[in-house]
Amino acid sequence: MGKKEAKQSFVLKTPKGTKDWEGLDMVIRDKIFSTITQVFKRHGAVTIDTPVFELKDILAGKYGEDSKLIYDLADQGGEICSLRYDLTVPFARWLAQNSSVQSIKRYHIAKVYRRDQPAMSKGRMREFYQCDFDIAGVYDPMIPDAEILRITSEIFEALGWGGNYTIKINHRKILDGIFQVCGVPQDKIRMISSAVDKLDKSPWDVVRKEMTEEKGLDGEIADKIGEYVKLKGTRDVLDKLNSIEALQANESAKQGLADMTLLFSYLETFGVLDNISLDMSLARGLDYYTGVIYEVVTEGSAPPAASNVEGQKVQETGRKEKKEKKPAEDDDDRSNDPTIGVGSVAAGGRYDELVGMFSGKGQIPCVGISFGVDRIFSITKARMESEKAQQLRRTEVDAYVMAFGGKGFTGLLPERMEVAKSLWDADIKAEFLWKVKPKLPAQFKAAEQSGIPYGIILGEDELKAGKVSIKEMGLPEGHPEKNGVLVDKANLIPEMKQRLKQYEEKLASQLSGVSI
Template sequence: MSSSILKSSSIKSQLIKTAKGTRDMLPDQMFIKDKVLSQIKDIFKLHGAVEIDTPVFERREVFQERYGEANKLVYNLDDQGGELLSMRYDLTVPFARFMATHNIQKIKRFQIGKVYRRDQPNQTSGRYREFYQCDYDMAGQYKPMVADAEVLKVFCQQLKNLDLKFKIKLNDRRLLDYAIIEKALCKQEQFNSICTSLDKLDKEPWESVKEELKLKGLDQDQIMKIKEFIDIQSESSVKTLEQLRYLYPNNKILDEIQLLIRYLEEMDCQENIQLDPSLARGLDYYTGMIFEAVLTGEERNLGIGSIAAGGRYDNLLGYFSKNQSIPSAGGSLGIERIFNILEDRHKKSKSIINNVDVIIGSMGEVESLQLMRLASFLWDNNIKADIIHEKIRFKDQIQQAISKGAKYMIVLGEDELKLNKVLIKNLNEKSQLALDFEKPQIIEFIKKGL
C-alpha cells in the first residue's frame, strides 16, 4: 500500500473523530437524556422555579478570577472584532451577570445548558470538556437557612426521583474559615489554596494531602489542627454537631448549622444528608453552606465522582450588581455522570426507546401512497406510527413491529384492499380482526385499545 493512501486514510480517520472531551449522543442516549431532563424540570417547577438561559460565551472579564486555581480551565476564544470572549465554565457566574443586567433582586431559577472546561477528560467517570449542567438557585433575602434547606430538599428530591442511592455531604465554608484561620492560624491568603487541597480528600489519601499542605507552607502544628477538625466524622449529623460544639464551644456558625439540620428533619430529607467537616468545595465564591452528593449503592463502584454539588454564595451577585448584596444559595446536578449511570442501566434492561403505537405493514402489491395516506391520518390524530416500506416477509414485518414496541400492526393487503378492508393485529394479545377501511373507525378502535 502506498504512503499517499496510508496518509489519506489517516486524515479521514482523524476527521471522523470527535474532539477530545466531547461525544456524540446516540438515539438510546438521547432518549434517556430527554426523559431525565423532563423529570428534572418538573421537580424544579414543583418549587415554583422559573427557567432562564444565558449565552454559551461571555465577555472574558465576566469569568476572570472567579474560579481560583480552576481559572486555567476556562476556554478563551480568539479575538474577533475587538471583544475578548470566553466559553462559560459554569452556569453560576453567568447567572450573576444575568441578575445585574436585568436588575433582578429576587428569583428562584433553574437553568439547563452546556458548559466548557479545559479539564482532563475521563469518559468512565463522566468528565468531559463539553457537558450539561442543571442548576437551581434561590437568590434574594430569606430567613436564615431557609433557602439553604430548600436547595438541599430539591436535590434530595431529584436524586430520589432518579432512583439513585446517595448521600449528601454537608459543611459550611465559614466553619472551614474558623478552623483554618482562627484556630490553625493560617494566613487568609492561604485559605482558598488550602481548601483546594482538602477538596482532594475524596480522591486522595490524607498523607498525599498532608504533603501538599506542607509544600504550601503550613507547619506541623497547623496541619494537625486542621486534621483534628476534619477528622470529626459520624453517620449522624446531630452527633457530628455535638463533637464540633465540644471542639469549638460558643460558635454561632454551629447554631445556624443546627437550625439547618432541624429544617432538613422537618422536610424528611435528613436521612440522606451527613454533616462532614472534611468537605471543602474548591470554588472561591462560596460563603456559607456547601454540599456534595455522592453515590452509596452498588453504582458507587462505577468510579463516578460527585453527582450534585453547590452551596451559598452571598457576594458573587453583588460583584456585578453595583455592590448590592444579593444573598444566594444553589447547586448543580452532575447530569453527565447521571446519564452514564442510567445508560448503563438501560443497556442491562434492554428496554425499547421511543416505542410506537402502530406499525403499518403490507402484503402483496400495495402502493406506498396508500401506506403513507393511512400513516398521515394516524399522525394527525396523535397516534405514534411507523411504516415498513421494505418488501420483506410478513413474518419479518411482525418481528420488526415487536422490536419497535408497537401494540398494533395495521396490514394493508392486496386482496383485503379490493374488499375495502384492513387487517389489525393486536401484537400483545396475538389476536386480529378485519375492519372496513374507514379511517375514523380505525382511529376509534386504536385509541380505545391504547
C-alpha cells in the first residue's frame, strides 16, 4: 500500500443508499435474525448461500421494467454479471441447476441490491436485507401452505408481537373466479386484480375509478366486484363464499374455495386461525402467484409510501407507486417515524410455475414467504424506545474485572489477567481495562457504558485473604450489596455462574411480552 497514494483526500462515506450497521442497531438486527432463524430451523429448514452476483442473463427478463434498477458489474473482461435483485431468482436458478433436488425447505437471509432512488427516512435503501423462506416440492394440497403460515405466526409470536399482527390471506383462484363471475373479460383479469391490490392504501371509490375510467371496466361489473372485495373475516367469510352458487359453479372459484376450506382446517389444527383474516381485497401484484397469497400487517402499519424494504412486494407495487404517486401519499414523506409508511411486514404465496421458467423442464411447485426484516427492525426499534424496555446491551459481556488500591497500587495486571483467563476458560464473557495501572472510575465507566451486569473487583488486601468482590452493577444506593459481595477467589466461577443464571432468568421474565 503506497502511503503517498493513500494520503490523497476522499469523501469518507458509504455509497448512496447504503449504510454501516453498528452499535445497538446491529444488536437488535442480529436478535431479529436469530429469532427468525430459530423458527425456520424448528421446522427443518436449511439455508443456501448463493453468490452476491449472478450472470446477467439469469436476471434478465425477470423484473419487467424494474430491470433498469439492476446493478451491473463493470465489463472488465469475461462474464457479464449483476448484483442480485432479490433472493427468489437465485433460488429458482439453484433449483433448476440442481435437478436432483426435488424438494427442499430453504431459508435465506441476505442483502439484495436495487439502483432505486433511496429514501433513508422511509427505509428505502439500495442495499437492504431480504429474508425468504420457501418450500419446493410435490406434496398434498395445502399442507406446506399451512406450515408456512404456522411458521409466520411462530415468528411474530417469538418477536413478541403476539396479538399485534394479522395475516391477511386470499387465493388467486378464488379471486379469478370472482372476477369471472362478476363478468370481467379474461384479458382484463390481471389488470383488475392489480387495481384491487391497491385497496390497502386507497379507498374503494378511487380504485373503482381506476377500474372504470382507466381500465375501461363496465361500472356494474366494478360494483359487483366492490361487494366481494369488502368481505373480510374468518370462517364466516369462507362460509359465505362457499354458499354462493355462482362461485361454486365457477371452476376456478370452486377449486380455490376447496383449497381454502382445507387450509382453514389445517390452520385450526396448527392453532393459528386467531391471527388469520380471509380478505378478498388482498390481490398481490406479482404475476407468478398461482394459489394462496398472504400478507402480514401489524398495528401502526400505514399505507406504504415505498415498498422496497418488504421483499418481493417491490416487484408488484414499489415502482407503480413511484410513478402513480398521489398527492395524499406524499404526506408520508414528511415523516421520519419509521412506523409511518410501513405497510406489510411479510408477504408471499404459492408459485407453482416459476422454477419451470428456469429449468425449461419440469415444474417444481413452490410456496414461500418473504419477511421485510428492515421494516420489522424499524418497528421493533421504535417499540423498544417507546416501551422503555430493558436496555439491550451493546455487548454480551458478563463481567468486568477491575482492581483498586491505595498508595503504591501496582495495578494488579497479572492478577486481573489471571481472573479473566479463568472466566474465559469457563465460557464466561469477560473484559478488563488494558492498562497497567487503571483508575477505578475509568474501569467502572467502561463496565457501565457496555451495560455489563457484574464487576469483579480485586484489591490487594482481599487477594491476600484469598477473596475477590462481586459487585452487581447499577444497584440503588442503600442496597445491602451495593458495595459488592466478598467471595472466595477459588469459588469465583461457581459464584458467577449462579449469579449469571439468576440474571438471565430475571432478564427473560422482564423481556417476556416485550418486542424482542
